[in-house]
Amino acid sequence: MTGGGTGGGVRYLVERIALAVTATTGLVVLLADILGWLDELAPGATLSKITLLILSTVTLFLLFEVDRLRVLDNVNEQLSKLDIEGLARERRTEHFGGVVKVHDGFPEGRFSDFLRSAVQEVVVLQTWIPNLHRFEAALRTALVERGVQVRILLLHPASPVAQLRDEALRTVRDSAMGEDVQASVHRSLSILAHLHNGLDEPQRDRLQVRVYNSLPSVAVYKADEQYLVSSFLHGQLAIDSTQMEIEGTETQMGRKIQAELDTLWGIGCDVDLSDWRGSVSIISL
Template identity: 30%
Template sequence: MRSAVGLFVRSRRRQIVLALLLGVAGVTLLVAGKDVAGYGQEILVNLGASLIMVALSFVVFDPIFEDMRRNAVEQHRTLNHDQLVSHIAAAQTEVDILETWTGLLEERNRDRFLAAVTLALRNGVGVRILLLDPESSAAEQRAEELHHTQVPVLIMDNLRHLYHLRRALDPLTARQLQVRVYDASPSIQLYRWDEKAYISFFPVGVRAYDARQIEAFMSSPLGEFVASRFEELWTDGTTRRMEDFMTLSVTVRLDAAELATSEAHFIRLEEDWFVDGSALLDHLTDHGARRLSLAVGGGPAAVFDLVRLDLHDASRRATVVALFDAKYGTSHDKKVILRLVPRAAQSEAGPPLAH
């Protein structure tokens, strides 16, 4: 504490000396003039004039200085993850993140970031996180720009941790955490806490959080522009909720009768959809696959037959299993993986899963 005070005095020595001299001079003049006729009246007039000047300065100049302060930006060479986590933990109203994937969920930062988000949520802060859709062509394009970095896998790893966090929260708190994936070419990175943010753009060959960062107020022209872009992506028709990305609601049908509805793990590979058949094993055992089908979305056009992933196509199976493992974090090598084949295309897809 003493060293901090000493540093302040040394760095402001000239200003402190000048303030003391002016203070002494002012007191001397007041004492010297107390016997002059009309002294009290002059003091009141001068005090009144000073108060008017203070009021005018507050009304006229303070907004100007405030605008200048808000339009000022500060640059950083890279994103300081530790400082950002502290800002998130101390947030009072809102936290918004717009990224392809965030380094805050990499192993070295993950625990502190999740703890900061949890603290913010429990303090009533709304948290919105918008990541690039790992199944989009934009994710593949970004991977090429980053010299074939596994961008889709990194995004899925982020989503898995956020999904587990949301499921671990009580329902009331969980509603304040919203995560979505967008399908558009990434152009802007945003980390917002309350009225300030770190903003960057996506350079070719460099991860955004390793690029130069701009710290700005959200009320600045740059902040308003980035905020409008965030809202556009957040509400876009192609943007999906994290829950819709992580699970697929399926209804098991026996001929035309509906047996049960459950949430299944799934992945998409090009035009094909695959589901983890673990939740369906009882029905497959009881009824066999030839009479079973899956309804997705409730419409007649969304009825699928079940075709087991070909065990003899080792390369394709390895690709599908790797996607399941990346998305859900557990081994799917020994699990029954089923391909969904639309009823109209069944004749071209081969026979369903055998009894």
């Protein structure tokens, strides 16, 4: 046994003896008082002295415990220095590639929170954006009040991929429930044009829209370093599919998704929202 262990054992024994003596003394004094022995054995102020002795013993015991209480204070101090959130983020990065949560469907409330807190950029990669009308106002606020850069990537409405996506959506459903991809892209462009027309000139420059002619691998909703990512499954809109919430552009998943965004943005063509129909019509496929 080490010296520290021996010292701790002796200290423990002394504390137990002190407690036993205190408890025994208290019982003896109580019994002597009941039997009337105190008046015979300890006349005058002896009872007060015995009480003082007991209190002194208790005080001594508490003094023994001061070091232990100080150790607890040190533990709390050390815990307060730990960056618990930082450690959790490191674990997520190391083991889950930045994925912090998986949602059953598109979490509109969560994305609205991302939009309200965004200060740098918002990027959306979709074939078209079925829920665009739900956060049009939040996009306007981000553009006007915080100067956020907004980039939107949509499938070219005349792309052969639009027809393929139409067919994929009808594969496991009644064709009457199918989506008209081309018309849906037009609707998204119309909403974005309405947003654009309500902005001042400097604010309009922050809203950029491109159309691409390619097969997208994922749908992405990004606000600063937060991503919501889903897949284009047969018979199901991307916003109804499982959504991965990814945190951090430098995480493993964040880098891959950002690379996909950059690739599609690079091959996309700008849309002039002041005349989106004429602009899209002259973009060659």
